[in-house]
Each structure stands twice: as C-alpha cells, then as structure tokens.
C-alpha cells in the first residue's frame with residue numbers, strides 16, 4: 001500500500017481504532033455462533049487455509065486457528081493487527097494478521113484459499129461498486145468450489161432506518177456507518193457464486209443474514 005493510501009485508510013479506520021483502544025476484546029473472547037457454524041462446514045469440506053476479512057481482534061480467527069486451520073486475517077485497524085500478532089506469538093497459532101483495506105486488490109494469488117470468511121464486515125460503508133469489487137476479489141483468491149461465508153446486517157435490525165442516511169442505503173448511527181441488506185441485495189452481489197443458504201440470526205444487538213456460498 002502506498003504512503004498516501006495508507007494515510008487515507010488510517011483516517012477511515014479511526015472509529016474502529018478508538019473502539020479497540022478502549023476495549024481490546026470489544027466483541028468478546030468467545031467465537032461467534034456464525035464461526036462455529038462455518039467451522040463445521042469448513043471441516044466437512046476439508047478446508048485448511050482460510051482468509052478472514054475484517055477480522056477485528058480475532059475472536060473467530062483465533063478459534064479457527066486453534067482448531068487446526070491456517071488463517072490469514074486482514075483488518076484496516078492497526079490496533080487489532082498488533083493485538084492479533086501478540087496472541088499469535090503467545091499461543092503459537094497459525095494466524096498471519098495484516099493491516100489492509102479490503103477496497104484494494106487482495107494481496108494473495110489466484111485460487112489460494114479453501115474458504116473466505118467475514119463477519120459483519122460487508123455492512124460497513126462500502127459503495128455498491130466497492131462491494132462488487134470485493135466479491136470479485138473473494139472469487140479470485142478462492143480455489144474452484146471454495147467456500148465464501150459472510151454475514152451482514154439486515155432490514156429487521158432494530159437500527160435500520162435510524163440515524164442519518166449519508167449515502168443511498170448507508171446510515172450513520174452514532175458515528176458508525178452501516179449498510180443494511182435485503183436478501184435480493186445479497187443475491188445481486190453474488191455473481192459467480194452458488195448460494196448454499198441464507199439464515200437470519202440475532203447477535204446482540206444486531207440482526208444479521210448469515211450466508212454460505214460456493215465459488216461456482
């Protein structure tokens with residue numbers, strides 16, 4: 001990443017840096033239910049190498065790596081990259097964490113991962129153009145038939161329609177900029193993926209669609 005781009009990314013990530021500075025385990029120490037669910041599918045499909053996008057302080061990356069999966073974790077908060085690196089050393093886990101803005105081409109070769117996983121990343125402030133680009137990159141780095149698991153906030157979320165609409169479909173809610181999805185909006189992004197299932201889940205305090213798909 002160039003110096004200027006890195007500067008812009010650091011400014012954009014300031015909201016999350018503040019969160020993690022005040023609480024380095026903001027999302028809790030336990031893995032999410034979504035991670036538990038996806039791990040079963042990873043195991044059944046013999047996934048060995050997984051990319052996590054927007055990994056945060058790593059509650060899910062740590063769980064995957066503790067269960068024998070090699071994890072590459074990307075996040076644009078410098079704070080969490082340091083946290084994850086420390087945990088990797090202390091616990092000797094197969095996690096490589098990198099400071100990275102997912103609006104850029106992913107720093108991996110084609111067909112490199114068995115699975116890509118992201119929990120509550122794609123509902124951040126991304127334009128539709130950026131979302132299509134992120135999906136095309138996820139497809140590129142996945143092996144043929146590789147799995148793509150992601151979760152996004154949906155229209156049943158109690159914050160939907162609250163706050164200030166700052167861009168079409170994106171709301172500023174107390175400084176957090178969030179996009180909410182319908183099933184149709186998810187399907188429109190999934191060119192080149194076969195949708196396996198979508199289910200709704202409440203993860204205090206948000207309502208999510210959990211999505212499982214496979215590179216077609």
Ligand SMILES: C[S@@+](CC[C@H](N)C(=O)[O-])C[C@H]1O[C@@H](n2cnc3c(N)ncnc32)[C@H](O)[C@@H]1O
Pocket residue numbers: 013016027032053054055056057058059060074075076077080100101102103118119120121124
């Ligand atoms: C809602 S948090 C979820 C964290 C983690 N997935 C979890 O569930 O514990 C979203 C994460 O995405 C990261 N993020 C947001 N926009 C990003 C971007 N453009 N590139 C990389 N990471 C980003 C934030 O720093 C934050 O850690």
